[in-house]
Amino acid sequence: MNRARPGIRSDLSVVLLLVAFGGLLVWDTLTAPADDMRRGPVGPQTMPLLVAGVLLLCAAVLTVEALRGRRPRESDVDATDWRTWTAVIGAILLCAVVIDVAGWVLAGGLMFYLCVYAFGSRHYVRDLVVAAVLALGSFYLFYSGLGIELPAGILQGVL
Amino acid sequence: MRRLPRSVVLAVAGCLAVSACGVTAQGRQETGVRNLTMVVGNSPGGGYDTMARQIADVLGKDDIAAGTRVVNEPGAGGTVALQQLVNDGGSRAKVMTTGVAVVGAVVTNNAPVSLADTTPIARVLEEPMIIAVAADSPYRTLDDLVEAWRADPRGITAAGGAIGGPDYQQVMLLAKAIGIDPTTVNFVTYDGGGELLPAILGGKVAFTASGYAEWADQIASGSIRVLAVSGEQRLSELDAPTLREQGVDLTYTNWRGFVAPPGISEDKRARLVELFDQLHRSPEWQRVLERNGQQDAFSAGPEFEEFLDRQQGLVKSILADAGLR
Amino acid sequence: MDVWQQLAEGFAMALTPTNLLYAALGVLLGTAVGVLPGLGTSLTVALLLPLTYALDPTSAFIMFAGIYYGGAYGGSTTSILLNTPGESSTIVTAIEGNLMAKSGRAAQALATAAIGSFIAGTIGSLLLVVLASPIASLAIQMGAPEYLSVMVLAFVAVTAVLGASRVRGFAALGIGLMIGMVGLDPQSGQQRLTFGVPQLIDGLDIVLVAVAMFAITEALWVASRLRTAPEEAIPVGRPWLSGRDLSRSWRPWLRGTVFGFPFGAIPAGGAEIPTFLSYVTERKLSKHPEEFGTTGAIEGVAGPEAANNSSAAGSVTSMLTLGLPTSATTAVMLAAFTSYGIAPGPQLLQSESELVWTLIASLFIGNALLLLLNLPLAPAWAKLLRIPRPYLYAGIVFFAVLGAFSVNTQAIDIALLAVIGVLGFVLRKFGFPILPVMMGVILGPEAELQLRRALQISDGDVTTLVSSPMTIGVYLVIAVVIAWPLLRWLVGRVRRATGDRPDVQGDRRS
Missing domain, CATH: 3.40.190.150 (Bordetella uptake gene, domain 1)
Structure with missing residues (x-):
């Protein structure tokens, strides 16, 4: 089995993912403190171990299937546009990072702006206006409609 | 403070109610x-x-x-x-x-x-706490409950909110006060009253420790009976003795x-x-x-x-x- | 006293201009909040509670009921159009509804959801009038073992929708169960998969997971194909339901109603499980199984949408008859009753009969208002999909993040949204179905809770799980459901083995 069939690598990365999840569950369970309140055969560790078992079993079956070359038809497009992908996920994560300082209006607006750009829009001014309207609109809608104050961040006192 | 940004903001978000703006601005009161x-x-x-x-x-x-x-x-x-x-x-x-x-x-x-x-x-x-059972529970008084509990610590189920919360603490303190090893106490947690109330009324659990206000309506309607209140004194709105009065040396609020x-x-x-x-x-x-x-x-x-x-x-x-x- | 006469009096009370106004306000607010992922109806009612102290109780409750029903409507709108469930009860709607929208049938999906909700809500409100007391006693008789048996039934139903590859389906279910396990184990107070992060102790919010798995995953999927796949214009179909759509919808509406009501009325039921059961049932019974998961089947929208609204009606039933909050929203409404000095519970029907019947009448009115509001709007909403791709998907992301963040205003929720969205993307990339993941997330914690609670109450005695007629009955049904295909498979195998040549791929027997 030296020459990998096309797609076998992606199949084995699925297996890796499942093994990682199963392993995580086992590790988390084994490092948990002992439970003295347990009644009967089912304690807080039982379900995690059961689910870990299911995941590892699935991983084993998938390995066998992959090595036998049996794989279900799936919708994998080979050419993935990782740049756009990264830009979108990056925009969300950036929002998570800066929101505590910048507040919702700036962080959310920035995220929208970056996402619109990533998805291919090049109307810079129009996009900026849309982002500002969305961010400010949601802020005031939450405040006046529901009394929820989304963090204003550095705009505290301005909004 | 409110110079340019605010005017830009207002221009952009012209559709918004003006009255809603300035919601995070500092107040002007001078004292306190x-x-x-x-x-x-x-x-x-x-x-x-x-x-x-x-x-x-x-x-x-x-x-x-x-x-x-x-x-x-x-x-x-x-x-x-x-x-x-x-x-x-x-x-x-x-x-x-x-x-x-x-x-x-x-x-x-x-x-x-x-x-x-x-x-x-x-x-x-x-907030006063109460020890309560269903109206048709076999435990008519605190003594009934204590006796049954001592006889079978694992078999009597106490119900309440989260582990470590006030209900839980009340149950554990009561157990200890009447000589039951807290590790043997069978405490079942319920998230909110939604599932706890039918569990009590249906006799699935033996008793509950809870805040009085939570069950005030059920107590008033007679579907839940209070065996004891946990404070120093009785409650004016409730005809139930304290734990102390019934010989349990415990107050808890x-x-x-x-x-x-x-x-x-x-x-x-x-x-x-x-x-x-x-x-x-x-x-x-x-x-x-x-x-x-x-x-x-x-x-x-x-x-x-x-x-x-x-x-x-x-x-x-x-x-x-x-x-x- | 004749219930119908009382109901008529209730209508007379509810149909005053002021109360109609509050009903309209409630359904509008509910719809708005339902549209927003994360922000639930219970939170809205809780936040509006102080504002209503100025109102008289009848008006306040009419408004709350409007919010409750409106929330389910609004949630389904975004599920269908944007693949972003606004409420946990509309997660299932997103599955077929969004596929329908993508194949140009958004207006039909919205219309079947609106009419189905109306029918289910109306039948549910009628059931409320008729069935109030039997439901009340059912709720008290059911305990943890009974709930568990129903959950097991739901799990068995899940296996019917595991997708083309059973192994991948089970793996997806396992991943869902794992996600559902994050947080504090309620029975022992022990933390699982929290890695010392306090924000994870309460577990992952179901709506957050659903929004990440559907909306964020979808946005990432589109992003990953932006340069390789041409922009596919979403076809714009006909604006109205056809007679064929109607004839395919009415049975799912009724079946969904039957699923929803009892689940809403029992404390551990909720709206999620009946929507799943309805979906699975419709998928099994449909004459167009090829549409499920491809172009979107209208049955898969009609059934769950009816189920979630009749569940809301069932929930209100338990609140009014027992003073029992079986959903977060009714729990808050109960608190409101108390703050008005009204004691909920079995006596409520007698002591506050006018208020109760006005409230029940307003449920009918609220439903009718929602239908009037949503049916004409369906074609207009459907046009939302014509927004240029960059704005549509950036908007979906913005919306999802806003919803996830607004509930707790914790930055970590946005990060979790991103992480689970990436997980969803990876799963989709490798051909895992998403539906079993969501089922694991929703059913897993509930089933474990009931199992553990049952054993805790019985002090570890396993026989408690099959100690009542109801549990035995449900497990018998489960046995039949499992045995039936197995039996058919065995019979087919024996026939083939005797009739034809032995199966080439068959296992070698010694």
């Missing part, structure tokens, strides 16, 4: 505490949230403090909010709701911070209060204490308490600090007795 932020470590609608909103209401109505805001930072029974409070620089006037449930959650969740890391401000109220971020100045602290002292003297607040079935229990300064300290020790020992930590 203003723009106090009350952090609630629980979701809107719960006991702590209701208390905070009612207090904010009274503070405004009685001109004790203007612009008080209630902010919910729910998570892990208040642990999340506590952690953020401890990390807060204390630049703005801020207090957080606290009480038995928060102390319990912090210990149960093994939180890296505790209430000892905060600046205690004041305790504001107490749920309480609620406020803490502030660590390291705030003495002046700031004094002003916050003064604010809750004024609340305590407000007739409006006393009416709110009465409506809620709660009791005024104002305490501040070193007295409250010691109390908070004892409370944390108590919770730790209860959980240790029960074999939880």
Whole structure:
């Protein structure tokens, strides 16, 4: 089995993912403190171990299937546009990072702006206006409609 | 402060109601505490949230403090909010709701911070606890229950809220007081009254320890019977004896209060204490308490600090007795 | 006293201009909040509670009921159009509804959801009038073992929708169960998979997971194909339901109603499980199984949408008859009753009969208002999909993040949204079905809770799980459901083995 069939690598990365999840569950369970309140055969560790078992079993079956070359038809497009992908996920994560300082209006607006750009829009001014309207609109809608104050961040006192 | 940005903002968001703008601006009142932020470590609608909103209401109505805001930072029974409070620089006037449930959650969740890391401000109220069973329960009195419980500690199921919370503490303290090893106590947790009430009425669990207000309606309608109240005295609205009267040497009450971020100045602290002292003297607040079935229990300064300290020790020992930590 | 006469009096009370206004306000607010992922109806009612102290109780409750029903409507709108469930009860709607929208049938999906909700809500409200007391006693008789048996039944139903590859389906279910396990184990107070992060102690919010798995995953999917796949214009179909759509919808509406009501009325039921059961049932019974998972089947929208609204009606039933909050929203409404000095519970029907019947009448009115509001709007909403791709998907992301963040205002929720969205993307890339993941997230914690609670109450005695007629009955049904295909498979195998040549791929027997 030296020459990998096309797609076998992606199949084995699925297996890796499942093994990682199963392993995580086992590790988390084994490092948990002992439970003295347990009644009967089912304690807080039982379900995690059961689910870990299911995941590892699935991983084993998938390995066998992959090595036998049996794989279900799936919708994998080979050419993935990782740049756009990264830009979108990056925009969300950036929002998570800066929101505590910048507040919702700036962080959310920035995220929208970056996402619109990533998805291919090049109307810079129009996009900026849309982002500002969305961010400010949601802020005031939450405040006046529901009394929820989304963090204003550095705009505290301005909004 | 409100020069260019605001006008740009208004131009862009022209469709928005003008009246809604400026919502986060600073107030202008010159005296006392203003723009106090009350952090609630629980979701809107719960006991702590209701208390905070009612207090904010009274503070405004009685001109004790203007612009008080209630902010919910729910998570892990208040642990999340506590952690953020401890990390807060204390630049703005801020207090957080606290009480038995928060102390319990912090210990149960093994939180890296505790209430000892905060600046205690004041305790504001107490809530009596009750030991209750279904109306058709075989346990007519506390003695019946105690006897059955002693005979079969594992077979009698106690029900209540979260592990480590006030209900849990009450059950464990009662067990210990009547000579039952807390590790053998069979405590079943229920999230809120939705599933607990039918479990009691249907006889799935033997008894519950709970706040009185939670079951006031069922008690009034006669579907739930109160075997004992846990405080020093009987409740005026309830014909049920205390634990002490029935020979169990135990008093226990749920309480609620406020803490502030660590390291705030003495002046700031004094002003916050003064604010809750004024609340305590407000007739409006006393009416709110009465409506809620709660009791005024104002305490501040070193007295409250010691109390908070004892409370944390108590919770730790209860959980240790029960074999939880 | 004649219930119908009382109901008529209730209508007379509810149909005053003021109360109609509050009903309209409630359904509008509910719809708005339902549209927003994360922000639930219970939170809205809780936040509006202080504002209503100025109102008289009848008006306040009419408004709350409007919010409750409106929330379910609004949630389904975004599920269908944007693949972003606004409420946990509309997660299932997103599955077929969004596929329908993508194949140009958004207006039909919205219309079947609106009419189905109306029918289910109306029948549910009627059931409320008729069935109030039997439902009340059912709720008290059911305990943890009974709930568990129903959950097991739901799990068995899940296996019917595991997708083309059973192994991948089970793996997806396992991943869902794992996600559901994050947080504090309620029975022992022990933390699982929290890695010392306090924000994880309460577990992952179902709506957050659903929004991440559907909306964020979808946005990432589109992003990953932006340069390789041409922009596919979403076809714009006909604006109205056809007679064929109607004839395919009415049975799912009725079946969904039957699923929803009892689940809403029992404390551990909720709206999620009946929507799943309805979906699975419709998928099994449909004459167009090829549309499920491809172009979107209208049955898969009609059934779950009816189920979630009749569940809301069932929930209100338990609240009014027992004073029993079986959903977060009714729990808050109960708190409101108390703050008005009204004692909920069995006596409520007698002591506050006018209020109760006005409230029930307003449920009918609220439903009718929602239908009037949503049916004409369906074609207009459907046009939302014509927004240029960059704005549509950036908008979906913005919306999802806003919803996730607004509930707790914790930055970590946005990060979690991103992480689970990436997980969803990876799963989709490798051909895992998403539906079993969501089922694991929703059913897993509930089933474990009931199992553990049952054993805790019985002090570890396993026989408690099959100690009542109801549990035995449900497990018998489960046995039949499992045995039936197995039996058919065995019979087919024996026939083939005797009739034809032995199966080439068959296992070698010694």
